Amino acid sequence: GENVEQHPSTLSVQEGDSAVIKCTYSDSASNYFPWYKQELGKRPQLIIDIRSNVGEKKDQRIAVTLNKTAKHFSLHITETQPEDSAVYFCAAIRGGAGNKLVFGAGTILRVKS
């Protein structure tokens, strides 16, 4: 089955700096890669996702890049703000019946002001 590894486990940045979180996946047939943000005590919420037919997707200050050959994808947050402080989870899934979305272990991002 799919296995997703996420690095780093914790990341501290200064407000205004960029943050990058990387994930690798094992199943070369995986074709959907979402990123979820979980604020303290809250539910995870989708912030951006990418399908395997594109290499990059942007939404304001966040972007996701996908390298299918190397089987890794990354979340990029630019101009970080204190409200970006949260736990970020990557995930991967292969389309089709019976397949399961598998999450990485999460990255705690702290933005220092």
Add this chain to the structure above:
Amino acid sequence: NAGVTQTPKFRILKIGQSMTLQCTQDMNHNYMYWYRQDPGMGLKLIYYSVGAGITDKGEVPNGYNVSRSTTEDFPLRLELAAPSQTSVYFCASSYADRGLNTGELFFGEGSRLTVL
């Protein structure tokens, strides 16, 4: 729309007791999931369902059971609670298209369960 609603929000159980976590969604999603979240361990899939009457095991199904008699409801049953089941449980739902490609997962607020 209320989205995904799960109850209870908090529960303390004694070892060996049983309980059911309730989950209901009003978005007419075909897929539903139960995850548990332990500190530093991310979200582990317990069970999932691709439609009413169909359920399947996830990564950590032992000690749990589920049923999906309707599109809306997906209860999680804990039998003979053990301290290892102390965790935060999240129910989620999503819509999968005809190609069975799932989209965004919508999570409930979580249920914090402590087994003593």
